[in-house]
Amino acid sequence: MAVLARSILVTGSNRGIGLELVKQLVEMSDPPEHIFATCRDPDGPRGRALHDLADKHPSIHVVQLEVENQSSVKAAVAIVQSYLEGKGLNLLINNAGVDTYDTLQTVEQQEMLCTFNINVVGPILVVKEFLPLLKRAAKEAETEGMSCSKAAIINISSKLGSIAQGFEVMLDPFYAYRASKAALNMVTACLAVELKGDEILCIAIHPGWVKTDMGTEKAPLTVQHSVQGILKVLASLSSSSTGTLLDWEGRRIFW
Ligand SMILES: NC(=O)c1ccc[n+]([C@@H]2O[C@H](COP(=O)([O-])OP(=O)(O)OC[C@H]3O[C@@H](n4cnc5c(N)ncnc54)[C@H](OP(=O)(O)O)[C@@H]3O)[C@@H](O)[C@H]2O)c1
Numbered sequence: 001m002a003v004l005a006r007s008i009l010v011t012g013s014n015r016g017i018g019l020e021l022v023k024q025l026v027e028m029s030d031p032p033e034h035i036f037a038t039c040r041d042p043d044g045p046r047g048r049a050l051h052d053l054a055d056k057h058p059s060i061h062v063v064q065l066e067v068e069n070q071s072s073v074k075a076a077v078a079i080v081q082s083y084l085e086g087k088g089l090n091l092l093i094n095n096a097g098v099d100t101y102d103t104l105q106t107v108e109q110q111e112m113l114c115t116f117n118i119n120v121v122g123p124i125l126v127v128k129e130f131l132p133l134l135k136r137a138a139k140e141a142e143t144e145g146m147s148c149s150k151a152a153i154i155n156i157s158s159k160l161g162s163i164a165q166g167f168e169v170m171l172d173p174f175y176a177y178r179a180s181k182a183a184l185n186m187v188t189a190c191l192a193v194e195l196k197g198d199e200i201l202c203i204a205i206h207p208g209w210v211k212t213d214m215g216t217e218k219a220p221l222t223v224q225h226s227v228q229g230i231l232k233v234l235a236s237l238s239s240s241s242t243g244t245l246l247d248w249e250g251r252r253i254f255w
Contacts, residue, residue, distance in 0.1 A: 003030040004235055005090035005149045007137070009080065011067055011126060012096025014039035014050045016212035017156065020227040021093065022050070026057045028231075036080050036089075038065035040072075040096075067096050067122025073129045081133065088137025091148050091234075092130055094123040095156040099214050100176040112176045119180035123155055124187055138199045146201035146239040153195075154234065155188045157181050157204035157245060164254035169209070185245055185255055192243030201237055204245045205230060206253055221248075 008025060012018040014037075022037045035057075037050055042062050054060040061083055065076040080089060097119050100111055127134075138151035146152070160166045160174060161181025185204050192202040207230060208221040215221075229248035236250060245253045 003032065003149065004028065004231065005032055005152075007034040007036070007084060007087070007089050008032045008091040008093065009036035009038060009089060009130070010093045010095055011038050011065060011122075012040075013037040014042070014047050016214060017207055017210060017223060017227060017230075018093075018095040019049060019053075020223045021095065021230070022060060023053060024224075024227050024231055026053070026060060031059060033059060034083055035060045036063050036076075036083070037061065038063045038076060040064070040066040065126075067094075067126055068117040070125055070129070073125050077129050077133070080130075084133065088135070088140050088151065089130060089133035090137045090150065091152050091154070092127065092134060093154045093156065094126055096122065097156065097214075098177075100174055101172070102175050102177075103173055104175065107175045112179075115176035115180045116183065119177075120183045120187060123184060127153055127191060134200050135198050141199075146199050146237070146242055148201065148234045148237055150199065150201075152201040152203075152234075152237065153188075153191060155184055155202075155204045157184050157188070157206060159206040159247065159253055161185050162206075162245065162253050162255060188245070189243055189255070196242065199239075201239070201242045203237065203241055203243070205233065206245065206247045208248045 010018050010021050013022050037060050054062050063076050063079050066072040134151045141150040158181040160178050188204040207226045209219040210221045210226045211219040226248050233250045
């Protein structure tokens with residue numbers, strides 16, 4: 001695959017879909033120059049696999065970033081900026097997220113708020129703080145239109161957050177998770193409208209039901225297969241894709 005983008009940042013990249021994104025990005029025939037692999041606890045036991053990978057690839061920079069903690073996000077911006085040496089950030093992938101298994105009987109206020117904080121407030125804060133670097137990348141590009149190689153925001157959402165199609169796959173309510181992903185979809189649509197003039201592409205993507213800690217062993221899709229699909233979709237995006245929700249095979253999902 002040709003170069004997807006010169007610089008890419010992934011949140012929640014120490015396990016699951018995030019870690020596999022970093023693995024496949026670095027293994028591309030034309031890999032990005034900088035991969036900012038962020039996670040909330042890089043020095044803890046859950047950061048081990050990411051550090052092992054980064055030790056083999058100098059283009060991977062492991063950066064601490066807890067999505068709902070504004071000072072952590074600001075500190076991450078400063079580190080990313082120091083590597084970019086005056087250039088912009090091309091691609092921001094908001095992947096970090098948490099799930100819930102609540103019903104109307106079991107749902108708790110604190111769980112709802114915590115899920116919203118990570119799945120909705122977090123991505124907004126991350127975009128807000130990295131926006132100057134994304135705008136810089138868009139301005140630097142000598143191409144017309146939108147693409148991931150120029151400047152883009154990808155929100156890893158879920159079909160479960162789609163009001164139109166989210167009950168085709170599963171009937172469980174999962175109030176906090178579904179509502180948070182529906183909100184993230186709206187955030188994506190708002191960003192697409194607001195950032196159109198800056199030629200920053202914004203989409204939400206559903207990775208499929210994937211075998212990760214979140215998706216569990218019961219999921220039909222391997223993480224390798226899902227991420228291969230996601231990267232193919234990202235490479236194909238253009239101005240006409242902005243403001244949409246797509247699945248890992250590039251199919252449109254209605255909000
Ligand atoms: N797996 C599926 O079937 C599926 C389906 C649809 C959508 N998705 C979406 O895909 C994304 C990745 O899911 P996954 O399956 O890879 O989940 P996962 O295996 O549970 O990994 C979640 C990642 O998010 C990180 N994270 C959680 N809270 C964070 C925070 N506050 N700040 C920074 N990082 C945080 C975790 O870090 P720690 O290790 O520190 O906890 C971990 O790296 C999520 O947004 C999820 O909603 C997944």
